[in-house]
Amino acid sequence: MNYINPIIIELLNKRGISEDAEIEEFLSDKPQKTYDPFLLPDLEAGVDLLLEAIRDRKRICIYGDYDADGITSVSILMEFLGILTDQLQYYIPSRFDEGYGLNAEAVRKIRERRTDVLVTVDCGSVSYEEVELAKELGMKVLVTDHHSITDVRADCLLINPKRPESSYPFRELAGCGVAFKLLQGIQKKAGVPKKILNRALDLVALGTIADVVPLLDENRTLVKHGMHIISSGLRPGLSALIEGISFKRENLRSDQIAFGVAPHLNAAGRMGDAKVAAGLMLEKDQSTIQSQVSQLIDFNKQRKRTQEEAYQLCAQLIDEHLKDRKFLVVYAEDVHEGIAGIVAGKLKDKYERPTILVTPSGEHLKGTGRSVNGVNLYQVLKSHEELFFRFGGHEGACGFSMKRDKLETLEALLEQDMKRMLDEDPELFSRLIRADLSLPVEKVTLELAQELELLAPFGSKNPKPLFLLENIRAARLQPMGADGKHMRFFAVSQDGKSVECVLFNRAEDFKQMLYGEASINLIGSVDFKEWRGNKRVQFNVESVV
Known part of the structure; x- marks a missing residue:
């Protein structure tokens, strides 16, 4: 094999790919694994x-x-x-x-x-x-x-x-x-x-x-x-x-x-x-x-508007009526069923709970669910399939149709299921993000960002690698977005080395730590941004710990 950055080799080993032939196939621009x-x-x-x-x-x-x-x-x-x-x-x-x-x-x-x-x-x-x-x-x-x-x-x-x-x-x-x-x-x-x-x-x-x-x-x-x-x-x-x-x-x-x-x-x-x-x-x-x-661009713009309105409506319903629930079943009369699955996913992320969004569909109800890691939604709902006349899906996402008078029973059963699962595993809902490797700030380079693209395409079961930057302070903080929900800043190490960082959507969650005096640790991915043909390394922050 040609030279491969040891960081790439270590990441592959952690993902169970260690033999030379396996590594070569995984990194190949034209892989041959087919049956x-x-x-x-x-x-x-x-x-x-x-x-x-x-x-x-x-x-x-x-x-x-x-x-x-x-x-x-x-x-x-x-x-x-x-x-x-x-x-x-x-x-x-x-x-x-x-x-x-x-x-x-x-x-x-x-x-x-x-x-x-x-x-x-x-x-x-x-x-x-x-x-x-x-x-x-x-x-x-x-x-x-x-x-x-x-x-x-x-x-x-x-x-x-x-x-x-x-x-x-x-x-x-x-x-x-x-x-x-x-x-x-x-x-x-x-x-x-x-x-x-x-x-x-x-x-x-x-x-x-x-x-x-x-x-x-x-x-x-x-x-x-x-x-x-x-x-x-x-x-x-x-x-x-x-x-x-x-x-x-x-x-x-x-x-x-x-x-x-x-x-x-x-x-x-x-x-x-x-x-x-x-x-x-x-x-x-x-x-x-x-x-x-x-047409597709117009459909997507319409989808985004409808989705945001539905999300805000459902979040308000949860905050007012369902905040103590371990399994969120949200009945929303006026939500467009075409975006119900996306909204269920966003609510699942916000509240860190398995979530089902239920909407009217003629004389019946249609449910669309999304689940958190560790909760197999398909298995949970399958155990109550007598309540549905149509049901299907997989571990992370499910859909069903049911009679209106069955909804209250379903809510009670799912809440019981979740309380039992939490009794068995109290850490079930913890949103702990784990890094693949620890990395010194000076090793966060454009060269590494480009080499990491050898591991692409990224997606399910092959996520972007996450790295830990330890004992840093945040400098030159710059809120972004109309509501300041994003943040751009520099991570500065103890010896003065620095790298530009961006944190999307969660600036408010980590605001106190970012602006504080104490050293912090960052978990995120090494990436690059490109502007007018010029590339610069960027650390995309997922969590501050």
Whole structure:
């Protein structure tokens, strides 16, 4: 191996990567860790089903979710299969009228369009009744999904790395990753040029980052190669969106996708129609692209305004009525259900409690929950699933539908659950941020910041490394933002070495320590800022201790 900064090696060792070959693969610009798609259960049969349908000119419908993973999954299949057949259409349900996953009304509509083969992406594993209906109506069904299977699973071809009997080496693919593995199988059997297949990797990278699956193993391979394609600008719609939100595709980072690009795709499904986002990913006409980009930007602005209003309303409800609760269940009559999940996440962060935001949905209630580290929300809610008529999710986020008269019972049960868990572990809600390594101030350099980018893309299970700066004082403090919630300052060590720091959102929390006389410790990440082509190192503070 070429020279690698010992700090990088130590960080990798702490993350369980210690063998030379593992280190080389992890740091490689073009990693090779990927697996035979035919190891996935039902994948070969699914490939045969689609190739037979294409040969016989059967009508195929791709059915996907309305979030960024679903949107990219739909786009991936539409683009690739569109090369092989013109008997192709897609369907993305409305978040507001239909909700997540397959639904019976949509299945009937799709059959009325004379569809012969229904293919799901990013959903469908436990849609037993809806799949049975599709079969009764005369359709063949292929489900591709990545969600956990804890209920009666659909009785059809089902490609999902999380199937209990699956021997696929990596279980954490996003929905778009599973869709890509299906296309790998088709490419191999049909002899499609590999460059056409790899053309989809930009969307795989986008959907994988957006869905917050672990950026390790095969996901890391898919994302790294996909980021190269994004930077090349081969997809005009995606390039126009990146430019429209003032990013540069040539050096786009995973956090810019997670907190910039992906929210604009999600905003379509939250505030309007997800088909606008899917259409942008497939569009070639520049005038149409500019119109779609403008729509997404408008959707996202609307989402931000609506989200902030809802957040303030819910925070007031908690402060006035729920402050002593260990599990926050917030019923909000007037909150737009398209942003309920984001607001639940912000409330969870503010109050450091698992939080469910409940909104009216016709005659029933819809709940969207987000959880803190250490509380498996899926398991907690699963133990009360008799209260729901629709329920799904994972450890950190869940959604459900229920009758109105069940809400009070749910609140009481969840509060009991949380009190019991806190009795067993009183530190459950502690917001302790731990550093990966201690670092002298003089080692916080632009060179280190750039070398740390070798560990990117950062995300779930591969977070940005956090460093501890000990015994420093804060100097030249400069509040930022209209309300002073951010702070820029210099961290000065005992021997006079200094580095510029920025603290976002929590200036008020640490104000007394920053302005005090006593030495403090900082925990944060080593990064850089760029202005007019010049780069400067910056320490992004996460906590003051």
